Each structure stands twice: as structure tokens, then as C-alpha cells.
Amino acid sequence: MLRINNLQVAYGGIEAVKGIDLEVPEGKIVTLIGANGAGKSTTLRAIVNLVKSKAGSITYNDDELLGLDTTKIVDKGITLVPEGRHVFPDLTVIENLKIGAYMRKDRLDDDLKRIYGLFPRLEERSWQPAGTLSGGEQQMLAVGRAMMSRPKLLMMDEPSLGLAPLIVQGIFDIIKTLNQEGMTILLIEQNANMALKVADYAYVLETGKITKQGTGHELLADESIKEAYLGKSHRKN
Template sequence: MSNENILEISDLSVSYGGIQAVKEISFSVAEGEVVTLIGANGAGKSSTLRAITGLEKPSQGSIRFCGEELSGLSTDAIVEKGITLVPEGRRVFPNLTVLENLRIGAYMRRDDLTADIEWVCGLFPRLKERSWQKAGTLSGGEQQMLAIGRALMSRPSVIMMDEPSLGLAPIIVQGVFDIIKEINKQGVTILLVEQNANMALKAADRAYVMETGKITMSGSGKELLENDEIKTAYLGKAKKRA
């Protein structure tokens, strides 16, 4: 499955005014993979994604994308290289129409967007129906679709998603994960941060578990799904009695 590491994080630390949120973590994502970071609130998952996109300055460590060092670059430069983040809480622009939200996702591109808009609307037919509506009037699920669609508009090679299932009804969560698989099939590498460990592990090729800023476990999605510690800590299943 994996051939080359498209994203390689080594010894990455992120601090907020003396408090270390991420402590010297290392992991990698290979081209074409779905990799997930799971963990509880405050484990440092979001901080890791924010550091990769340049929204937070790492206090140490390196972030390599296709062999190129990213830390120290500005967010717009990083996005231009082909990494994009679907932020936590969707963060669509409520005052822009659905179509404008898609267009702004391709802000750096100067070529014609018609084909891409059609592609995204094919993935999310609801967005096409509502293309003239202000994004603020969409439901939570629709906003999540829009946030993913908006990220796809930049034609990223890696798309990172921060808790895409947060606050959504179970049936919509299923839809979100179907889309994640679909996007991956079309060649986009995915780094997924989730608290919904069950869904995330099922969708992922490989997974890392984060606890208080450190990576404590890693393995294939399947392995971790069957791991006893993971089951009790994240999947809400009682330990089997010996």
C-alpha cells in the first residue's frame, strides 16, 4: 500500500506559554494512506495539525513534506505546497455563499475552477442544491460537507481533518466517513484526527494513539481495534475477564 512517506514528523514539540501540548512526537504518513491520530481531549492532536499547517510555531522538531522542511513557513506557503486542513468546528465562512466558500478554497489557484466545482458537487449533491445559500444557514452536517469540499478545491495532496464527526448525528457521521474513503480512493492522502476512535480506526490504514502530548501506541487500524487497552480506553468496551 504505502510507497513513500509524503509527510514525516520527527521530534515535534508544541508549547503554549510554557505548557507543552505536544512532546517530541514522531510519525509519518505515506502517500495514499489514511492515517488517524486518536486520543482524548487535550492529548495534543489538534496542536499537531495546527503545527503542520503553520498556525502554531513548533518549539522543536521537523515537519517534512515530500522531503521538504515545512516548519518556519507561513500558513499560505504551506497550503500552496498541497497540504490543507479541515479545521475543527468546520469554520465555513457564514457570510459567504456555498459557492463562494468553494471558490475561496481554491484562492491560490489561477486556473479554471468549473471542473473542480462540479467534482465537489458530485461528491456532495446537497451543496449543489444550496450553492446560492449563505453557508451560515446550512445545517451542521452540510457545513461539514462544505468544509471538506472547500479543502478539496485547493487540489491538495494531503488533506488533514480535525474531528470531522464532532457534533454530528450518527447517520451523518457515517456519511462523513464514507466520503473520507471516497476521497482517499481518488488519490488524496488523509491524516485524520478523531475522538470517535471506533469509526476512525475502521477507516484508517494506520493509526497512532496520543496521550498527554505523546504517541503511546501505533499500528494498523485493525490491530488497534482489537487491542484490549484501546478497547477499554477508547471504544468503551469492558475488559474481557481472564
């Protein structure tokens, strides 16, 4: 289980995350929703030590993560799919995938086969430069690259950003499939409706503070959430 207690992150004099607590139980999908600038991405980046935390603790299976080198965090089974995908455009698809396994010393054949099974388009384009892929294909590649480290906890930052609705549905189908196979997922997503539908549990982050939490089903039914994040206003008859 991933546990965050009283996490505080500041950029200069500005507090981006203001003492939040959250848990990601093993085998569950947990989502963090909120407006742009709420501190969602900062939270994920703090977990893998890409930004320094001002205070608090982050533990994974009771091991403290704060202060650990990012590679050691990956070695513990935590991987981040960053916002914007960040594939290596001049490298081929298969080279990008193999970079995801750079810490491994064993054979990669079975993992590549699994990823190609989930994303057949990647196999079709395995020797194509990643920069020539569509946005949806690059997102598939970013997820596949993260999976090559064999994570137990997969963190995804805005996986549907900039993608067509049909591609978005495909990405969420993959999220559900990975979870059904036993992977724990922490999801940040601008599409709150889709995120809450797949999430076992959800947190709402506003200006660096968690203002609401509950099951995905509970927050989908919450009128204030509908009005703020789901594009629906509540009217009494």
C-alpha cells in the same frame, strides 16, 4: 510522505506536544486518536504553521515545512479542514468553495462539478448563505472548500464532531472515496471506532506523547484501546 520527527510545541510554559514522531505515507489514511487535550489538534496546526513549534522537524516529500508561511504550505499540496468547520456564514455556499481556491488562477468549473458530485446537497444550496446550513452540510462545505485547493494531503480535525450518526457515516464514506481516488489523509477523530476502521495506520496520543501505534485493525483489537476509547471493557470468562 509527511514525516514528523521529535515535534515539540508549547503554549507558555505548558508542553502540548512532547517530542512525537509519526509518518503519513502517500495514498494512505493515518489517524491520530486520543482524549481531549492530548495534543492532536495542536499537531495538525503545527504542520501548517498555525502554531509555532519549539523543536523538531516536519517534512513533506523531503521539504522542510517548519517556518514556512501557511500559504506556501497549501501551495505544496497540504490543506486542513479545521475543527468546528469555520465556514463563512454570511457568504453563499459557492462563495465559500471559491475561497478555498483563492491561490489558483485557472478555471474552477471541473472542481466544482466534482465537489457537487460528492456532495449533491451543496449544489442544491449553492446560493444559500453557509450560516443557514445544517451542521452536516457545513461539514460537507468545509471539506469541499479544502478540496478546491487540489490538495495531495488532506488533514481533517474532528470531522464528525456534533453530527448525527447517519451524517457521520456519510462523512466517513466520503473519506474512503477520496482516499480511493488517491488522496492522502491525516485524520483526527473523536469517534475512535470509525477512525480505526478506515485507517491504514494509527497513533494514540496521550498528554502530548505517542503511547501506542499500529494498523487500524491492530488497535481495534487491542483491549486497552477498547477500554479507553471504544467504550468497551474486557472481561475474562
